[in-house]
Amino acid sequence: MIKNEKIKASEVQLTGVNGEDLGVMATTEALALAKRLKVDLVCTSLMSSPPPCKLIGAGQAKQEALQEKHQARKQEKAPKVKELRLTPHIEDHDLDTKCQQARRILQAGDAVMLVVKISGKEGSQAKALLEQIIREMAPFGTKRTGIQLSGKQAAVQLDPL
Known part of the structure; x- marks a missing residue:
């Protein structure tokens, strides 16, 4: 000045x-x-x-x-990436709770990493679950990466809008 x-x-x-x-x-x-x-x-x-x-x-x-x-x-502060862990056999109520948590995190300006732990041949179930969550979170965030299936987990990162 x-x-x-x-x-x-x-x-x-x-x-x-x-x-x-x-x-x-x-x-x-x-x-x-x-x-x-x-x-x-x-x-x-x-x-x-x-x-x-x-x-x-x-x-x-x-x-x-x-x-x-x-x-x-x-404005300099970088967004944090918070991880939410799920399983492919999650109950509907528990899924709603996880979606609410993800929504809150995205609205706070942080990114969410959704991780589904899989064992055996649950890869397609995990992918379907993540696609469902991505559709529900569309008004609050966009996916940064595609759904990544690797070994014992499937993951996707959502960034806030």
Whole structure:
């Protein structure tokens, strides 16, 4: 955040204290206006010419910068992958409970790995079960990978929408 005398541009695009557009003016003129109003002149971006600047109260500028950092940190957080384990012979009520858990996890913004433990020739049952769950979870998430049958388990990962 560049404030007051540290702004090196010859002229700036100025926005007032209440958000009104004051137009393009010389930096010295903008600094004089800021001192007269007892506020800070804060440069919001250096990517354009003339750079956009705001007149902001002293404490408010720091608060705004902290909020921006906090928002950036929130968006940076990678989604966790939570695993739900099932069997091919799951009862209807238990399946509903697992679907509710998956729905809650997806709505919270995390991914769900559905794993069906199989033994013997239950591969087709496990695949059918996972396809049924994927259809039920369609409004809440999309599958990242196809259904993977490997050894003693079948798995699929659902990402939140």
